[in-house]
Amino acid sequence: MKRVASILAGLVLALGACAPAAPRNTGVYLLLDTSGTYANELRKAETIILYTLARLEPSDSFAVARIDTGSFSEKDIVAKATFDDRPSTANTQKRAFAGEVRQFVEHSESAQYTDISGGLLQAIEFLNEKHPGRKTIMIFSDLKEDLAKGYVRDVPLDLKGFDVVALNVTKLRTDNFDPKEYMSRVDAWKAKVEQGGGRWRMINDLERLDGLL
């Protein structure tokens, strides 16, 4: 009887081991604001991208997209990759990714408008498609949205299970006159993300990126 019980326990364990496990990989989507004077901050963004690349593991997904007039488009994706299962191939992919980003930073042009919501929608779509275990959207922007005429972005954001991290949220000239403008802008985005079910974080000190991922 004891033997039968032990065999059954072994079978149960074996079946448990064969059951599909929850994904453990990470998906990161970085939105880069290229509008106006913020385009000058792209060198800092490159540092963040390289840091993120160093932290990502095989099977993780990473995409970098620019925010311009209409950001809800695959065309705005600067570089994207889902790293291979094998560490050596993943390293090769990371090196290629870093090269693409460097090229973009050197040759990017500033955009007229800033469609952050469109970029967020594109990020949600991209990450949902990849089915990662952890989903993180990083917004490298001053968070000042400026939509061109005809662009409708009053779409509710479904951010359940997403971490949204605002990076290097610089103060505008007008913010210096009235800081409430800056605070209300940040609060508005925080509220929008949390209403969508996401978790909001803001990191302005780029020297301390330990908690980024």
Added chain:
Amino acid sequence: MGILLAITPWPAISALFWIVLAVAVLYLARHTAHQAIHITATALSRGLRIAAHSVGRGEAKLAARNREVLLAAGREAKERIVEREFVRVGESVRKDLANYPALHRALSESIARIEENHQNAVDVPPEAPGWVRAVEAVAEIDARKGGTEVLEDIHKSLVRAHKEAMEAYRAASSERHGLLRKMMPEWRVVLETLGYVSKSVESILTRAVAVDRHMQEYEDIVRGQDRAVSTLSSSSIVQFFVSALVLTVAIGGAAINFSLIARPMAEMVGGTSYIGSFRTANVAALVIIMVEISMGLFLMESLRITRLFPVIGALPDKIRVRMMWITFAILTLLASVEAGLAYMREVLLQDELATGALLRGENGGGLQNEYLWITTVAQMGMGFILPFALTFVAIPLETFIHSLRTVLGLAGIALLRFIALVLRVLSSICRHLGTLAQRLYDLPLFVPLWLEARMKHRSDTSSDLETASEVRT
């Protein structure tokens, strides 16, 4: 409480009333209460004593079982030792005494030659001179009758004969000495041969003494003598700790082996797949190490160094040898795979360092070390050697398993003995607590008890007086 004290207008009187009432009730119920306390304490005490007795019997059974196991293990081990000693004696006899006919022949030939030489070297005494009588006759001749010439001639002849005889004697002596000189090497050969025979015989005698000693110990074990059990028990404990120490070292070796191959395994089975909550690469590395250890076990079994699997030991020699070569080949293959993985590990490490340096914005792309090949070769060497080193885990593992049985038995005996002791102490405590509870019960009843004692004493005294008066009358 207030109600109780309010039965009279004076609380002190009320309290006194209740105390007197309580004492009266307790005094009346004293006998029954004492019985109840006594029965409870005795029941608990007896229960605990019975439990202690049962545990003691269990301990005795376990000790007997442990003794049987110990004796069986000792008997088996001793049989193996005696068997090996006999094999050694057999080999010694085969090796040394196989040459005995040749030795005997050489010895006989040497002795025959010595005899022959000895025979030839016998000293032949010179014959008694025949002319002695002639000399006597001549001596009686009168010198004046011309005896002087005759004597001179005889003297000359004698001198010549003496010279010739001396020369012949010297030649014969020289020849004898030559023969005796020729005997010397033969003596040496005989001495060497006898020395060789003596050495062989001494070796066999030493082995015979060892066999005798082992047989004596074996007989002690078979008879189940306490001395043998005690020796086996202490030997088993020592073996347990020594084998545990060696196994700990082996586990360290296996851990290093694991770290050598776990990283490159990710290249083969993927770095992010999981089996349960464990990375597949780690599981695969662990499986390889376990397979190596299993192959090592089978190799040791095939070589009959260990006896963990009697089935392998009982296989026909041909199949056993074949199995030995197969396991050795698999082990070599796995060791080669490990050496390759160790090399791959170094390559991956360099690639990772280069990528890290690039992502940190360093231009060097990782430090170029000209002595890097040393670590690479060392890692490959370790990857190749460790599987073979782990093969020898089988020996301490066998000892550990065998001694574990005894050590667990001894630990079980000690535990049961401790439990029995605790139960006995608890039983005693219960009995004494019962007595104490009776005394504590009597404590508030000291007044009625004192009165009772006084009354009893008085009645005893009066009855004694009555008895005395009756006796007087």
